Amino acid sequence: MTEVLSELSPARKAVAAASRVVVKVGSSSLTTAAGGLAPARLNALVDAIASRQERGSQIVLVSSGAIAAGLAPLGVQRRPKDLATQQAAASVGQLALAHAYAASFERYHLTVGQVLLTADDVVRRSHYRNAQRTLSRLLALGVVPVVNENDTVATDEIRFGDNDRLAALVAHLVMADALILLSDVDSLYDGDPRKGDARRIAEVTGPSDVEGVRAGRTGASGLGTGGMASKLAAARLAASAGIPVLLASAEQAAAALGPADVGTAFAVTGPRLSARRFWLGHAAGAAGRLWLDDGAVTAVVRGRRSLLAAGITAVDGEFDAGDVVELVDVEDRVVARGVVAFDAEELPALIGRSSHELPPEQRREVVHADDLVPLRFL
Structure with a gap:
């Protein structure tokens, strides 16, 4: 493998050498609408994971497939659109998938351990830390955690939306060295590869490499919910938080988990964040928004300074001191997120005013720099 790695990009070398890896596999790679689970596909994936684990890596598997696995036993031909039937299929399919x-x-x-998460488990800080401890302990015990969204109880209001985003969040939560996204498409393309004129993108080193990419939202099988758009978003999220990503097809699992010489590699585009700062920036739910003038945006994003009342132009939402809020620029772009130090009712009377104009008890940062995560660089 050493000779092969010497010819590969730094991102591929990092994926191949990673000691802790999160692997995500989609529904269409494990199941069929007619027959539920496809044992041969599942076994091939397990073969690749076991081989990588035998070489010393720890693996966390984020697996879709619970709803799809429950369709055939229930006599349902296609993925249902109503939430109740989805939850019923997940209830049946989750057992089949785990077994x-x-x-x-x-x-x-x-040994495998099943870990079912809802968005609430990463949005709430205490739940986030509990999930982090559980997964870390499972890995220390030599167990392969199999993570899935808890589709049986998740509602539209508390869903991750797709397991690709869940995989990116889990990758940071367990401090993974790499994320591998497996689907029914072998790489990222700038269009639909089924139409024959799409160009394969082998390496992504920054935003310019994916400009103009037209990514679909559902797979050809109709079994999944994410599609290439969610995989691209998840890969960029992980890469921006210091985690290299490999996107490949499930049929290439052995190579993806081996020399990493297949698919599309995403290079790291940002620093590794602490668990708390990642939670602030990408996992926590926002209870409101603060609009900033240009000077405040520059101070917060480029200068990494605290946000003061003088730089705020408008407030929206119902939040209490200690909640997470989004910081928005004059063009309505979210440029940062952080923990606000005032209740929503207090702020309107303070915005635009310098600290010396405020009562002594209110002369504090609206969002302290230690509780603030910039999302854009000017």
């Missing part, structure tokens, strides 16, 4: 993984990993004498 299939347990039986397949048992061939390698590996």
Whole structure:
């Protein structure tokens, strides 16, 4: 493998050498609408994961497929659109999926642990830390955690939206060295590869490499919910937080988990954030918005300074001191997120005023620099 790696990009070398890896696989790669789970596909994925684990890596598997696996036993032909039937299918399919993984990993004498998450488990700081501790302990015990969104109880209001984003959040939560996204498409293309004129993008080193990419939102099978758009968003999210990403097809799992010489590699585009700062920037739910003037945007984003009342032009939302809010520039772009130090009712009387104009008890930062994460660089 050393000779092969010497010819690869830094991002691919990092993925191939990673000691802790999050692997995400989509529904269409594990199931069929007619027959539920596809054992041969699932076993091939487990073979690749077990081989990588035998070489010393720790693996967290984020697996879709619960709803799709429950369709055939319920006699449902296509993925249902109503939430109640989706939850019923997940209830049946989750058992089938967990049993299939347990039986397949048992061939390698590996134990699996099921971890079901809702968006609430990463939005709430205390839940986030609990999930982090659980996953870390499972890995320390030599268990392969199999993570999925808890589709049985998740509602439209508290969903991740797709397991690609969940995988990116989990990758940072467990401090992974790499994220591998497996689907039914072998790479990122600038258009629909089924139409024959799309160009494959082998390496993504920054935003300019994906300009003009037209990414679809559902797979050809109709079983999944993410599509290439969500995979691209998840890859950029992870890369911006210091985690290299490889996007490949599930059929290429052995190579993706081996020399990483397939698919599309995403280079790291930002620094590794602490768990708390990542949670602030990408996982926590925002309870409101603060609009900033240009000077405040420059101070917050480029200068990494605290936000003062003088730089705020408008306030929206119902929030209390200690909630997370979005900071927005004059063009309505979210440029940062942070923990606000005032209640929503207090701020309107303070905005635009310098500290010396305020009562002594209110002469403090609206969002302190230690509680603030910039999302854009000027």
